[in-house]
Amino acid sequence: MTHSVHRRTAALTAVALAGLLAAAVPSTAATTTAAAPSAATSPAALAAPDIPLANVKAHLGDLQSIASANGGNRAHGRTGYKASIDHVKAKLDAAGFTTTVQQFTSSGATGYNLIADWPGGDTNRVLMAGAHLDSVTSGPGINDNGSGSAGVLETALAVSRAQLNPDKHLRFAWWGAEELGLVGSKYYVNNLPSAERSKISGYLNFDMIGSPNPGYFVYDDDPTIEKTFKDYFAGIGVPTEIETEGDGRSDHASFKNVGIPVGGLFTGASRTKSSAQAQKWGGTAGQAFDRCYHSSCDSASNINDTALDRNSDAIAHAIWTLSAGTTVPPGDVYENANNVSIPDNGAAVTSSVTVSGRTGNAPAALAVGVDIKHTWRGDLVIDLLAPDGTAYRLKNSSGSDSADNVITTYTVNASGESANGTWQLKVQDVAAQDTGFIDSWKLTF
Ligand code: TRP
Ligand code: ZN
Ligand code: CA
Numbered sequence: 001m002t003h004s005v006h007r008r009t010a011a012l013t014a015v016a017l018a019g020l021l022a023a024a025v026p027s028t029a030a031t032t033t034a035a036a037p038s039a040a041t042s043p044a045a046l047a048a049p050d051i052p053l054a055n056v057k058a059h060l061g062d063l064q065s066i067a068s069a070n071g072g073n074r075a076h077g078r079t080g081y082k083a084s085i086d087h088v089k090a091k092l093d094a095a096g097f098t099t100t101v102q103q104f105t106s107s108g109a110t111g112y113n114l115i116a117d118w119p120g121g122d123t124n125r126v127l128m129a130g131a132h133l134d135s136v137t138s139g140p141g142i143n144d145n146g147s148g149s150a151g152v153l154e155t156a157l158a159v160s161r162a163q164l165n166p167d168k169h170l171r172f173a174w175w176g177a178e179e180l181g182l183v184g185s186k187y188y189v190n191n192l193p194s195a196e197r198s199k200i201s202g203y204l205n206f207d208m209i210g211s212p213n214p215g216y217f218v219y220d221d222d223p224t225i226e227k228t229f230k231d232y233f234a235g236i237g238v239p240t241e242i243e244t245e246g247d248g249r250s251d252h253a254s255f256k257n258v259g260i261p262v263g264g265l266f267t268g269a270s271r272t273k274s275s276a277q278a279q280k281w282g283g284t285a286g287q288a289f290d291r292c293y294h295s296s297c298d299s300a301s302n303i304n305d306t307a308l309d310r311n312s313d314a315i316a317h318a319i320w321t322l323s324a325g326t327t328v329p330p331g332d333v334y335e336n337a338n339n340v341s342i343p344d345n346g347a348a349v350t351s352s353v354t355v356s357g358r359t360g361n362a363p364a365a366l367a368v369g370v371d372i373k374h375t376w377r378g379d380l381v382i383d384l385l386a387p388d389g390t391a392y393r394l395k396n397s398s399g400s401d402s403a404d405n406v407i408t409t410y411t412v413n414a415s416g417e418s419a420n421g422t423w424q425l426k427v428q429d430v431a432a433q434d435t436g437f438i439d440s441w442k443l444t445f
Helices: 005-009 014-024 053-068 079-094 142-162 183-190 223-235 252-256 275-281 305-322
Strands: 098-106 109-118 122-132 168-175 200-206 262-266 333-336 340-342 349-355 366-374 380-385 391-395 406-412 421-429 436-444
Touching: 053 079, 053 142, 053 305, 079 098, 079 109, 079 142, 079 168, 098 183, 109 142, 109 183, 122 142, 122 183, 122 305, 142 168, 142 200, 142 305, 168 183, 183 252, 200 223, 200 252, 200 305, 223 262, 223 305, 252 262, 262 305, 333 349, 340 349, 340 421, 349 436, 366 380, 366 421, 380 406, 391 406, 421 436
Parallel strands: 122 168, 122 200, 200 262
Antiparallel strands: 098 109, 109 168, 333 436, 340 436, 349 421, 366 406, 366 436, 380 391, 380 421
């Protein structure tokens, strides 16, 4: 589009009005989505990734296959248990975890805990998350507790994909012989030297998180951990209740008993869903949260996908938030001060900034400082391009915006973009006559 001096002084045309309205949209122009999840409570925390439900379900499919190939269960002392341990361990080894299999004896059979440490972080402040991997002998144990095992596994793999470098040291665990009385987790805690115990700043437990008629229960233990989970569910508009179906009936009790802060999530076992609960969560009132609890029908079909998905995302949210940290302190500036001339009414030009050495994603409030000298800034359309090419519109053109220069800071929700890579400022002059140049621009992480 060209325009003339005449048009510049004309009253608002429809086109110009449209431009003005567009320009009046808040400048945080995210291209796509959607309700930004509440930024983490700690300013240093990066946003957790969405945990892909399909990946969690694939782990459950693997555990079901293992049970089917081993007499229909994955119970302590049975071949299906050791096969489960080997399977999970192989995934973690391939993802860069340091894994340890801890053996113990219970009821005359060898049991196994699997511990996976993510290298890095402050080993004096360890954040742990765990799930029991054993089933009862009567069934394959897919909700109890393939669900927690798979959610924790996929979160650990997401840590690896993000190459997260948290302030705290991360440790994931899969416990043996929970169904015999929390045997594996007790063994682990009892065999930790007290100096090591005191370094564990929190233990998060996930036992049954995909119940087919689900409730959303949060353990009422450590207040910080509890709040972290509640904040997550509040952010997605899902009401929660305090877990009361048996405090002390899972592996977090082993940690709580020695004074380690604990928390966790649960979607219900044999207790019945009330009508009030069915009203707020859906599902069937008067029916157990899990009618297949400890039964042969606790198979791959005994899972509510929505509950599994939400709880898996909540695990990741808690791990990211409670381990809050970046390798590089926030406030780092990446700038390109080379001038780039912007052709009049011509093709778009770009200026690049390369970000490296960071971990995870860009901030939810990425500051984009722009300094463009121009004699009629209404000519300019400005986008920020993420390393993957995603465009974030910073400014539209406007026939009526006759001021000089664009010297301002835009805020972009870039939490869906990995921080590292080449970011570009893309500027196009879409109307004839006035011209200018990119003087400098910068990103503040
Ligand atoms: N841990 C129990 C099991 O594996 C299930 C269970 C009952 C539970 N009540 C709980 C788990 C409360 C977590 C929280 O059979
Ligand atoms: Zn059980
Ligand atoms: Ca121009």
